[in-house]
Amino acid sequence: MAGFRTKALGPTRRAALTLIGAGAFAAGGINWARAASSDDEVLTEAKVLRDPDVPVAGNPDGNISIIEWSDYNCPYCRKLEPELRQVVQDDGKVRLVMKDWPILGPVSVTAARTALAAKYQDKYHQAHDAMMGVSSRLTEPRINELLAAAGVDMDRLKSDLTAHGKDIDALLKRNNEQAEAFGFRGTPSFIVGKYRVPGVLSMAEFEQVIADARKAKMN
Numbered sequence: 001m002a003g004f005r006t007k008a009l010g011p012t013r014r015a016a017l018t019l020i021g022a023g024a025f026a027a028g029g030i031n032w033a034r035a036a037s038s039d040d041e042v043l044t045e046a047k048v049l050r051d052p053d054v055p056v057a058g059n060p061d062g063n064i065s066i067i068e069w070s071d072y073n074c075p076y077c078r079k080l081e082p083e084l085r086q087v088v089q090d091d092g093k094v095r096l097v098m099k100d101w102p103i104l105g106p107v108s109v110t111a112a113r114t115a116l117a118a119k120y121q122d123k124y125h126q127a128h129d130a131m132m133g134v135s136s137r138l139t140e141p142r143i144n145e146l147l148a149a150a151g152v153d154m155d156r157l158k159s160d161l162t163a164h165g166k167d168i169d170a171l172l173k174r175n176n177e178q179a180e181a182f183g184f185r186g187t188p189s190f191i192v193g194k195y196r197v198p199g200v201l202s203m204a205e206f207e208q209v210i211a212d213a214r215k216a217k218m219n
Contacts, residue, residue, distance in 0.1 A: 018152040045180050048191070053171045055098045055116075055124045058088040062095035064213050066206075067191040068100040069131070069179045072111035072131040075137050076200050081132045087206045094210065098128065101174040101187055107138055113161065116168045118145055118152050120160040126150040193217055 039055070049065055058066075066088070070077040088094045099114060102108035111131055118127040130150040131138060148154050179189060182196055190197040191215025192206075200207065 004210075020128050031168050043178060047174065049097065050118065051171070053167065054175075055128070056095060057098060057125065058084070058094045060095055060097040061094060062093045064093065064193050064210055064217065065095045065097055065191070066210070067099060069099045069175065069184060069187055070132075071102050071104045071187040071188045072115070073104045073108045076134070077188045078132050080188055080200055083203045084206065087210070091207075091210060095202055099178070100172060101175050101179050101189075102172065103176075103187065107140060107143075109142055111138055111143055112172060113165070113168050114147065114157065116171065117157050117160045117164060118147065121153055121156050122162060123147075123150070123152045127152055162186040176180060 013093070046066065068084070084096075088096050095215075100112035102112040114130065115124055115127040118124050127147050128148060130146040131143065132144075134146065136142075143152065147157065182198075183187070184198050184200075188200060190201075192209045194216055195208060195209060195213055
């Protein structure tokens with residue numbers, strides 16, 4: 001996992017998966033009513049799951065949600081991306097909520113702001129895929145090159161960054177506040193249903209967590 005801010009490590013992936021598999025992820029399970037009682041209410045179900053400014057992939061009417069916090073310069077996010085998309089596609093009933101969380105430096109912030117600005121010309125997913133699809137660390141010139149090659153209108157993008165910059169920054173602030181409130185320490189991090197999953201999973205592990213989340217939703 002990339003982007004740790006402290007030296008103190010959280011639960012290992014194996015420990016987290018053991019808890020999930022046992023159906024006893026009490027420390028990571030989400031109680032929305034309790035979360036919503038905090039002073040700033042950053043973890044209300046509506047704000048986490050249904051923020052209208054956050055891009056969504058997969059099935060928008062799916063019966064389970066995966067929320068991903070990611071950074072375009074995170075190598076683990078890039079490695080996981082095709083596997084996660086395959087799981088979402090194969091399942092067919094997963095709503096993937098894509099929260100940009102740029103914590104790996106100024107270029108990561110630029111990448112996130114640029115992708116979100118592309119949303120105003122309906123090119124967020126093209127921008128996202130272009131930046132996640134490279135193996136080298138991003139630079140600002142490389143970001144512009146990738147997005148132009150992906151069909152993003154760069155003049156329109158520049159205009160939208162100016163016109164909607166405050167809204168984009170407010171969204172990134174919300175994403176960051178939610179990630180910190182959940183206790184995430186790096187990218188990628190996930191909520192699957194009502195389970196908190198702080199780390200990278202394999203395709204089989206994602207499928208199992210999705211199945212567990214569906215069972216928990218029925219109880």
